[in-house]
Amino acid sequence: MKFSVKTLKFFIPVLLMAGISWLAVDHFKEPDYEWIEICTAEGVKRVKYDDQGNLLAEEWISQIPAHLLLVEESQSEAQNQVPEIKLIELDHVEVDRCWVRLLPGHLPAAAYFELKNNSGKELVLNAIKTRSYASAIMHENVSRQGMTTMESLDKISIAANGSLSFSVNTYHIMLENKQADIKPGDFISLQFYFQDAGMKTVQCKVNPPNSLSY
Numbered sequence: 676m677k678f679s680v681k682t683l684k685f686f687i688p689v690l691l692m693a694g695i696s697w698l699a700v701d702h703f704k705e706p707d708y709e710w711i712e713i714c715t716a717e718g719v720k721r722v723k724y725d726d727q728g729n730l731l732a733e734e735w736i737s738q739i740p741a742h743l744l745l746v747e748e749s750q751s752e753a754q755n756q757v758p759e760i761k762l763i764e765l766d767h768v769e770v771d772r773c774w775v776r777l778l779p780g781h782l783p784a785a786a787y788f789e790l791k792n793n794s795g796k797e798l799v800l801n802a803i804k805t806r807s808y809a810s811a812i813m814h815e816n817v818s819r820q821g822m823t824t825m826e827s828l829d830k831i832s833i834a835a836n837g838s839l840s841f842s843v844n845t846y847h848i849m850l851e852n853k854q855a856d857i858k859p860g861d862f863i864s865l866q867f868y869f870q871d872a873g874m875k876t877v878q879c880k881v882n883p884p885n886s887l888s889y
């Protein structure tokens with residue numbers, strides 16, 4: 676193959692320009708933000724937030740409020756029985772990597788963590804309280820007719836020497852009605868109550884809306 680000087684004089688600048696514009700486009704293009712699933716009072720949404728917490732896109736996954744899915748039996752049980760609260764701090768329970776996804780405006784936040792029961796007895800987590808939010812409810816991600824939705828739980832057991840992960844794909848604590856000015860980087864205190872056993876106080880890291888892990 677032979678290139679004349681004239682051809683080279685034409686192609687070299689063209690290739691250089693193409694290379695520079697490709698680099699420029701790659702540098703300035705919008706970063707690809709991940710879809711995250713959020714739990715709201717009206718149902719589950721898929722959203723994209725940028726690093727500043729600006730909403731870029733949103734769509735409903737299911738419009739079924741989680742409180743409607745609370746099993747009837749446990750609902751009446753919850754109304755009739757006031758759980759006995761023991762204010763003993765448990766040292767055979769570990770709650771690690773606790774973080775909260777803070778969402779803008781009045782959207783509820785969600786808390787995630789790793790729970791370890793280091794005792795030889797089953798533990799039942801039956802309440803979570805915090806001064807930072809008026810309400811804290813356990814939710815489970817469930818699939819109904821192929822649709823992701825949330826169900827409220829009023830208790831969950833952790834086997835003897837077992838562990839349980841509250842993660843974006845399994846469970847979370849839905850935190851509603853913020854009682855204080857909270858921003859990413861802060862830590863909020865959560866109290867975990869275990870039936871007939873005691874409690875655990877945990878400091879949870881507040882993360883921005885687009886975060887997916889601790």
Ligand SMILES: [Cu+2]
Nearest residue numbers: 714814825849
């Ligand atoms: Cu939820």
